[in-house]
Amino acid sequence: MLSQIQALAAELTPRLIEIRRHLHSHPELSGQEYKTAAYVAGVLSSCGLRVQELVGKTGVVAELKGGDDPRILAIRADMDALPIPERVELDFASTQLGIMHACGHDVHTTVALGTAMLLSQLGERLPGKIRFLFQPAEETAQGARWMIEDDVMEGVSAVLGMHAYPSLPARSIGIRYGALTAAADDLEILIIGESGHGARPHEAVDAIWIAAQVVTALQQSISRTQNPLHPVVLTVGQISGGRAPNVIADTVKLSGTVRSLHPETRNHLPQWIETIVAGVCHTYGAKCEVVYRRGVPSVLNDPALTELTARCASEALGDENLLLIHEPSLGAEDFSLYLEHAPGTMFRLGVGFTDRAVNYPLHHPKFEVDESADRRRGGDYGLR
Ligand code: NI
DSSP states (O other), X not given: OHHHHHHXXXXXXXXXXXXXXXXXXXXXXXXXXXXXXXXXXXXXXXXXXXXXXXXXXXXXXXXXXXXXXXXXXXXXXEOOBBSOOOOOOOTTOOOSTTOBOOSSHHHHHHXXXXXXXXXXXXXXXXXXXXXXXXXXXXXXXXXXXXXXXXXXXXXXXXXXXXXXXXXXXXXXXXXXXXXXXXEEXXXXXXXXXXXXXXXXXXXXXXXXXXXXXXXHHHHHHHHHHSOTTSOEEEEEEEEEEOSOTTEEOSXXXXXXXXXXXOXXXXXXXXXXXXXXXXXXXXXXXXXXXXXXEEEEOOOEEOHHHHHHHHHHHHHHHOGGGEEEOOSOOSSOOTHHHHTTTSOEEEEEEEEEOTTOSOOOOTTOTTOOOOGGGGSOTTOOOSOO
């Protein structure tokens, strides 16, 4: 069967490169994937799949019915692009001003479409059902939740996802057992002091100075109170407060992101942060409000499915192209929400150019994909 699948894939490659280039030149922002969704639905219908549109707002779901095995494998692809002006010169560069497929979701959509096109030709030889989940709004970490609220995980036995990765060479696949990405939560802290004359600090409670103490205390406490083997990254990315240079600020708002890998660590973070912030504020006479909002959990890959993915990858691509990823990323990925409903695994697809000194990272305006990731070693379809 593998050689037949490989022959079909080779046949489909020129069409898939065309699809990917179309998607690349027509990127749409999170939650606005109307044209992308219509295009995806069109391709899926043309290969005979049952297609449902407007699932999870702008998502598309399609099901491929194989043999009698009652199990359903879900394959998830995200479709949204980013508000980044593209700075790569390509014939198929973005036609949308200030919007770019800088995270490779055009590749994810194409790979899932290619999988649907290919597997639909296998008919009954496909044992169970495959449900394709074309998800919107991954970049804003909303799409997976929207899809799940529309019951796309109903009856699913396992779920697969992948992400393009420029630091792995094209044609390779990176797998990781356990945590692949981090949990990402939002933090908001309001510090309420008392205003006063800039020359008379003893008559006021300076919220700016206390905010500085809070940021320092949080960063220092991570190094002294958190298990260094269970990483926590806390970044205060926004700070606002104050009215005039000579007026002591009465309120300061801090906003940030909190990343962690271990569920137990994540569970104790809200209380830990609250205690430190309240302690500092109390010491200096301010009041505080701390809001900790849980975002997406960590992607925790299922060991058995990761093993299966590894076996398939080495059979299809050769052992030398199967790479073990040693460290997780502290980035976030809402694929993790599907894993709350079924076991699954997410792998990384190499899209890096081996003949270039620099492969720009994801979310970079010069991010670029080596399409030969879609091509068997040694093959050349004359499309480069
Ligand atoms: Ni992405």
